[in-house]
Amino acid sequence: MSLSKLNQIILRKNALQTFRICTSNWEIKRNFSSTDTKRAKVSQYQKPDWNRAVSEAEKIVGYPTSFLSLRWLLSDEIANVALHLRKLVGSNHPLLKTAKTLLYNGKNNMQAWxxxxxxxxxxxxHSPDLPDLEQDKAAGVLHSQRALAEVTEMIRTSHLVHKGLVNLQNEEPKEDTGDMMFGNKIALLIGDYLLGNCCAELGVLRNQELVSLMSSAVRDLAEAEFxxxxxxxxxxxxxxxxxSIEYKPLNDVGLEPLLVSDALGNAQAEWTLRHVLSAGSLLGKSCQGTLKLAGHSYEVQEQGYLFGKHLALAWQACLDREPFSPGSMEPFSLVCAPVMFHLQHDPSLYVEIEKGQNDVQDVDYEKIRRSVLQGPGLDLTQKLQKEHSHAALDVLNQLPPSDARTALANIIAAIRDI
Structure with missing residues (x-):
């Protein structure tokens, strides 16, 4: 056996062991009874722990979703890339942080889409007319729906990996950018490899409408960067x-691209547009697509889209509030909801934002943090999160009572604690 092949086998075994350790740490043992009628109301009275809600939900669909992507993660192609990825250890390339955050952000299992x-x-x-071979009767889902769930995770992962590319300036000395350039190449290859696998998985499903739907979600991810x-x-x-701009709700159901110019300058409209494109579209269209595979009507599919979109926006609103929690010194994005709402309230702070045109490091983040903490931005962000959470719950409550519906309600409740 060649040394290269031996390294690949060792790498795969180490990766599998790491995944098992992680998932065993996230797993919280608890008996889950689908016949417990009180369980349907649990999210109204409790705030479930995020990891606990995810762990219980994983039991319902058959196995931990952390293993959804294990098949492609341990392929020969990724094993070869991972060998090169080890060279980045010790460098400051954001790809390593991205890889860590995809699985665990320090507190929560983030691989939940x-x-x-x-x-x-x-x-x-799903429709009773579907052939038995297509059904995973033990878990209550279709094999094609499992494949779509994998595609969703792969698209999201590839997007986050691609966002980790560093924009290197021509005037920087080459000896100072060697690690960054190498990391960019690896990030580009990994992201493209995942997107290529998505195309192959979607092609196997032989559903042209689904391919068009998921392609529009990938288009939205790209447009979010512009x-x-x-x-x-x-x-x-x-x-x-x-x-002076009046907020107009986005008419984003369908395959047509969203209008950008009408939303810019209005805090709520701009924030919504950015995150519908970068998150809500993918999760919403994945939920819409899985209902299409199950044979539901277009009206039901549309409700699935709305559920996924509102859930993603509620999730993002909670993440935007985190860096402004008491005592927190976490970095934050200048386009997070609290900052944008505060700019709407006090446009004079935009002078500080303009300092970041050449480099965002020129911005006084602590000054902005203090201003946001003293303004209405956090309260408006919390209100925004509640609006989207309630919208997602309204759609969810149209489905018949089940353990899966209860698990989704618990996840929505747990988002408040992220």
Missing amino acids: GLIVLLVSKAAG VGPRDNQNNPLPARPQP
Whole structure:
């Protein structure tokens, strides 16, 4: 056996062991009874722990979603890339942080989008006309729906990996950018490999409408990177506040691209647009697509889209509030909801934002943090999170009672504690 082949086998075994350790740490043992009628109301009276809600939900769909992508993660192609990825250890390339955050952000299992797609699949059920071979009767979902859940996770992962590319300037000495350039190449290859696998998986499903739907979600992810102004490192900056603009809800159901210009300058409209494109579209269209595979009507599919979109926006609103919690010194994005709402309230702070045109490091983040803590931004963000949470619950409550529906309700409740 060659040394190269031996290294690949060792790498796969180490990766599998790491996944098992991680999932065993996230697993919280608890008996789950689908016949417990009180369980349907649990989210109204409790705030379930995020990891606990995810762990219980994983039991419902058959196995931990952490293993959804294990098949492609341990392929020969990724094993070869991982050998090169080890060379980045010790460098400051953001790809390593991205890889860590994809699985665990320090507190929570973040690989939950495939899980949500599978829970929606089980909660809504499927047409009885589908052949038995297509059904995973033990878990209550279709094999094609499991494949779509994998595609969802792969698209999301590839997008986050691609976002970790560093924009290197021509005037920087080559000896100072060697690690960054190498990391960019690896990130580009990994992201492209995952997207290529998505195309292959979707092709196997032989559903042209589903391919068009998921392709539009990938298009939205790309368009999200071109919304509003950016600094020289391609970090997003909020548009100049326009207090006179009236907020118009986005008509984003369907395959047509969203209008960008009408939303820029209005805090809620711009924030919604950015995150519908970068998150809500993918999760919403994945939920819509899984209902399409189950044979549901277009009206039901549309409700699936709305559920996924509102859940993603509620999730993002909670994440945006985290860096402003008492005592927190975490970095934050200049296009997060609290900052954008505060800019709408006090446009004079935009002078500080403009300092980041050349480099966002020129911005006084602590000054912005203090201003946000003293303004209405956090309360408005919390209100935004509640609106989207309630909208997702309204859609969810249209489904018949089941353990899958209860698990989704618990996840929505647990988002408040992220």
